Amino acid sequence: MKKLVVLKLDGDLHLGVQATLEIGEEGKRPTTEITGKLPSNLDMAIAIDQWQSTYRSLWKFTRIKAKKIIYDGCISQRRQECNTKASEVREHLNDWLLSESFRPVREKWLKHLMPDEEVRVLIRTHCLQLKKLPWHLWDLIDRDYLKAEVVLSIPESEAVTTALQTSIFRSKIRILAILGDSDGIDVEQDRQLLEKLPNAATTFLVEPQYSDIDDKLWKQPWNVLFFAGHSKSEGEASCIYINKTDKLTIDELRYALRNAVANGLQLAIFNSCDGLGLARELQDLQIPQIIVMREPVPDKVAQKFLKHFLEVFSSGQSIYAAVRTARQRLKGIEKEYPGASWLPVISEHPAVVPMTWAKPRISNTRRLGTLLLLSLLITVGVLGVRYQGGLQTSELLLYDKFMRARPQEKQDPRLLIVTVTEEDFQLPEQKERRGSLSDLALTRLLEKLAQFQPKAIGLDIYYDQLLQGNQAYLATRLKIDDRLFAICKVQELTKDRPGIAPPLGVTPERQGFSDIIPDTDHVLRRHLLAMQPADVTSPCTARYALNAQLAFHYLQGEGISAKYTDSGDLQLGKVVFKQLQPHMGGYQQADTGGYQILLNYRSVQGSPGEIAPKVTLTDVLRGKVNAEQVKDRIVLIGTTAQSFRDYSPTPYMTGQAFSEEIPGVILQAQMLSQLVSAVMDGRPLISVLPVWGEVLWVWSWSVVGGAIGIAGSVAIAPSDRSKLYLILAGGGVLGVLYVFCLTLFYQGIWVPLVPSALVLVATGGTVAIYLFSQQSNDN
Template structure:
């Protein structure tokens, strides 16, 4: 530790006070940098509070766990209540008592006669210092107080309190054997009602440790091992123990019939300490009595539990302490961290974090789990794979990845990749409707409300269209797109409509290019010039689902435009921002700084698709509504308002099922019953994709190059190899695989939200294939 604070309370007790308190602040070299004196007043109420705390602690645990799971041999005996007749144990009352005890301790330590010591220490210590506070007192009740509740330890996160005898001296040690590993003598004593096997498993897994286990030994056997000439670094005990009422003596149960005190092992323990025994851990109940006896032998460090400890709490403390200590954390901070982590158990085990206590010989240095020990660790040798294993993993992952990339190139996985693309698309959070677009739909009811003679087989008559345009124009939309075919000219009865369609620079109409001899296409309205036409053609995937956005293509009769309706509408809208569309040298369309890169025939999960024209992946906005929607009836009945229309893109199209303008999308399977999306809504998604990418920097969907795909799939195959190598049980491997597949799905979903469509099925296949192969290799090869 960086700093040593010796807090000597001198003679006195809580009833009479401590008239002479001395504090010494030392550096690492034990040179005294500061000495302070003061006093502490009497505080008999602390005695009463702590005694009541002990009583309620035992009563609560007895009521919560009546069957017993304690490391105290005498816990099953009836608890005698001398001063109070408590018939009702309250967790709430116990919590209040804990707060009262903490407040009382801090109030006592804030007394005027001690405050100057506290303040002076704080001026000399930094919150980043590692601080060892060694408490010396002749009063047992004072030593038993939970000193870690002092606010000083909250303000200094690297400070630890240790108990010490008033008198101490350095050990006159024999020449310590040069052990390359930490030697541990582990006594697994009487385990009736508890599980000390967990303690054993943790000790067996320690890196760089040689552990000798004595399971319920006889006294002679224990004594003989303590005298071992190789010496010990750690003495460990797990089992039942207890402290006598005087607080000065304790005993631990080495087997079902025998218990020992430290005095009964004094000679062998003294010999072990001289040969290097640095740390004793009593992972059992009420160890302060044992500590008092063992401190008199000047052992460097001890860890004990101040009160009866539940079995699970003892196991959790040991696990966290050994993890931190063996990974290089200092002894004191490892104890503090392990104790603080017990707080997570306190909903079931109140005050669990109060239990661990360090006892210290200030004249001795703590045990350090050295780097040399780590390098010779048995577990390290188990974990570090040999060159043959590394070679097997690398060869397997590269071979499997290459095979899967070959399978992808043949289009075998395209169907499944597209299905999971749809699932990921549906899993994304819903986006708000685009406020720059308004959809006007012609419903089945709107169609029936119009005269069949006026409609002439169309969904929207000249009369209705003229009325609709007049209603919209009064609110000044930015651009109007008509997603309804009109091959016939406007009737002579509506000259204003014909003139508007011919002259308005913010009106875009549609036509459809012929696909083959059977699908001859649809011509454009005679009144609309070519520069204000947009084609309605789409490029569905082989399964009939729309996932691509066709921006432009070579014009084909009878549709004489090379731009899509969505392209034309977005271009007109963005022109008001001074943004124009242009072709890059690579023949990609660019709006401002945003480039819409063309799909190739084998982009992403695709294989051999028709990539003619300028196609990009369609980044759908929402499964519910891409923009506000009103019906033709709403508009004609004057339910339209300026804020819905002004400066917006207005799309007019039919949703009447009798006109069959519906398309399957990635969202269609999520609708029940199966419900495709109206064509006008699809057009709104396309328009929104363009203007949102340019104005809002909403991501366009992108795919990796073939090299990037190979690296991505190889990484997941490598993860599969690591899982097969690290997991020694099929069940553990199954759990790890499940969690990894969930992480893979989450990664693909997260990347899709950022615009990236990355391989999911190939990665999962690589992960499972490599794991299966290496698992079989492990079972059939002794070298794994």
């Protein structure tokens, strides 16, 4: 946190000085204040005058327009004398600031400021004598607080009427550079340094007339006023030499400069001699910040200072850091130019916000290029993680959520489910059962159903045992009834049993397997339609699932036959059932063997278990089922008894933590209904975009996220408010993305939500952070 220290000094070295110290954070009211007193110090007044006299006797070619100085004695001796006087001034200054009456001020400083903090020390006084003191040599600043910089100011504080400073940060800095009389000096070096500045538009006036300067200050807005040439201060008047014959006082520029301040002028740099008088008069005109040289400045020192100052200031650092660094660099040439580091002085109005250099604004083209590059890189990264299966779990969980959120549907009227329950095991016909159905119960069940002329009957009960005694009807029915389809299992989980055979006598054309492929979380989301059995020892050789066989039979009666397209996809009527491929949709690490499609559950009354009307075995055998319930329907027979545990988890939830499990016969009904409804009713299947479509979809949301980041950073400067804006905007767009994905899912299209949300947030955040950092550096 940057700190502001204000030291108000009332008095002079002859009478003593009343001192008030205020400490606070930049841009805020001071939180600490204390007063002290500095005694009179005539010795220091004499020492500073002697140093000034010795210093001025050194230079022949300085940026001052004055009478020739008569030099006598050895130059090295005069340099040594200047250094000796400088040491005396420094010693007097620090002894004075250690006065007992000033100790409370010093102790308050040490208590409230940390040595590593960046501190602006504002010396506010009317006394020119006090302004001439080398405050940068105060031991607290020179030795202990290395990030502190002294600034001179006036005691009064008034609001400055100037153009909004934000305009500086949004465009190039406009510099008006006046190169005045250069007799005996080289101002061309100053020009070359200014021409190389980044993000600056500099207009040069070389040895101009007064009217040229006046017109420029009135007619155009400027951010920086620069002067290089000869200048001097005599008494209360200061002037600059604008050409070889004319000089110009500050008073003559009074109204033009006030207009320039109102139009955005924030900094005046006078890289010329004897500038304390210039600073005093310019400050009266409310120019926010002024840099001058306190004494006559050798040409080489002026050039070195400007070079080092502009390097640091134009890099985005504060004006105080730039002057401090330039002063420290000048220390390196003090063997040849004694006192060089004493010369630069900042004088500023106390009520202004310090200026910072504007870095080049990021152009729209550059923003667009950055956005596209970042969005592409982030999209590739996220899709790479997705390709390796890193997002599959989260995508499947959202798939389940979408499945549960869909509108409710009506029961499929083409189906009837006959369930065998725990209570049905108690029927007299079930006394000799070896599984869920006895031969007698199955015989009577088929007899009852046959009377009502169903379109097809699917036996979803394993019935691989030999028939017992006098069951000729059942044996014959199993062999010749082309409406009866039975189930078998290609692969059993136990190693000692490779599969389960179909009922004896059922022809291969009426056999269907019951195998399913659950996901790693055991939830069933895929529909296995067909496969080529790999185990030659399996007693089940069916190529199609039971539900597929029943659907083919039913649709054949409607004049619709199954066939395969040129690309190998199953087609029923006009509906093509796209086979699930590796790396397709949310599935990136899944077994896609066989012919699989996504299972589009039909939810009735919030449950997949109510897909079709149901009756029990008891209902059928006891005559409680009529012809209307059976005629022209597909009848599925299966057990729902919990003791058989023929249940599979589904995406539907019954509570906070458990998937709703449905029995195998209901699962077969769901799969059968999906096939028939897609062909007969146009009910949508769950499909996914092609790979290129998913890439474009995800990348487009990455671009949207980046656009939000750009909009937020451009519209609002970095702040808590801008962060809140980005969070709200990002949250709103995430909501829109969710609604889009859910709406498309209602239509049967499963688009990537998780990777889209990730790239949206990642790209938006990255772009915002990048642009905010650029703005912070600019500011």
